[in-house]
Amino acid sequence: MPKIQFFNKVDIMHTVSRSFQDLQTLKHCGVIDIISTMYLPIQVKQPGTARDLFDWLLDAEIKRGAMAGVNIHPALGIHPMMVPSDTKVLDGALQYLESALKTKKAIAVGETGLHHGTPEEFISFKRHLELAHQYNLPAIIHTPREQKAELTKVIMKELRKHKVERALIDHATKENIAIILQDPRRNVKIGVSISKSNLSKKDAILLYKNYSYENRYILNSNAGSGPGDMLSVIKSIEEFEKAGFRSRILQKLCYDNALDIFGGILRESSL
Ligand SMILES: [Zn+2]
Numbered sequence: 001m002p003k004i005q006f007f008n009k010v011d012i013m014h015t016v017s018r019s020f021q022d023l024q025t026l027k028h029c030g031v032i033d034i035i036s037t038m039y040l041p042i043q044v045k046q047p048g049t050a051r052d053l054f055d056w057l058l059d060a061e062i063k064r065g066a067m068a069g070v071n072i073h074p075a076l077g078i079h080p081m082m083v084p085s086d087t088k089v090l091d092g093a094l095q096y097l098e099s100a101l102k103t104k105k106a107i108a109v110g111e112t113g114l115h116h117g118t119p120e121e122f123i124s125f126k127r128h129l130e131l132a133h134q135y136n137l138p139a140i141i142h143t144p145r146e147q148k149a150e151l152t153k154v155i156m157k158e159l160r161k162h163k164v165e166r167a168l169i170d171h172a173t174k175e176n177i178a179i180i181l182q183d184p185r186r187n188v189k190i191g192v193s194i195s196k197s198n199l200s201k202k203d204a205i206l207l208y209k210n211y212s213y214e215n216r217y218i219l220n221s222n223a224g225s226g227p228g229d230m231l232s233v234i235k236s237i238e239e240f241e242k243a244g245f246r247s248r249i250l251q252k253l254c255y256d257n258a259l260d261i262f263g264g265i266l267r268e269s270s271l
Contacts, residue, residue, distance in 0.1 A: 008255040014039040014224030023068035037111045039079045047092025054100035075108035080115035107264040110140025114151045129162035138166035138261040152176035166261040195228035201239045
């Protein structure tokens with residue numbers, strides 16, 4: 001039976017906030033495929049900011065990953081916590097998003113979703129879903145800490161409406177997992193972010209024990225500039241192993257299920 005160190009592993013995080021050494025550490029721990037979503041603690045105040053951030057991910061960040069020995073797969077979106085409050089600015093930023101998606105270098109659209117649930121976030125979220133559908137890309141969708149159940153219901157309704165077939169509903173907890181699972185589609189995945197601000201390793205195991213949908217989960221660290229642990233996926237898998245879960249299932253949680261929706265990982269892996 002293969003042990004965790006021999007598994008392929010993928011993680012989803014905000015690499016722009018991590019150092020070069022961090023990327024090398026991930027490589028040494030066997031995480032060589034990283035889906036990178038853009039998050040910085042700013043609100044976009046002019047459309048050009050979005051353009052510059054997309055360019056950063058699509059160019060310098062991919063090159064930086066390659067130098068460190070990891071494949072960085074950029075996802076493009078305006079994170080709900082960065083959404084402009086001025087709808088004109090938002091409109092311009094969304095136009096840059098579409099131009100960036102046309103380069104076909106993105107593996108997914110996102111993070112998008114709802115955080116405070118403002119009208120601007122909602123406009124932005126719907127446009128991201130339209131673009132995901134139009135460009136046949138999976139969507140990475142943020143669910144918030146507050147009003148989690150309520151806003152997840154809105155999110156799931158929009159997802160169905162926009163006919164997005166592949167999605168990751170991220171930062172799932174016991175408060176919204178049953179709502180996500182009401183959508184029976186295998187490729188609507190449940191993102192389990194193991195970090196200080198979301199679920200502990202123990203909570204992740206408990207969630208899985210209560211809702212054992214082995215084909216639906218994707219573990220991720222969601223590491224960025226905050227106190228999250230970029231090795232939390234690896235450490236959680238070790239905890240799952242200790243708790244007696246079979247390698248076949250663990251391989252799904254840390255890689256195979258991600259491949260179901262982010263097939264581009266295989267095409268783009270160059271190492
Ligand atoms: Zn998020």
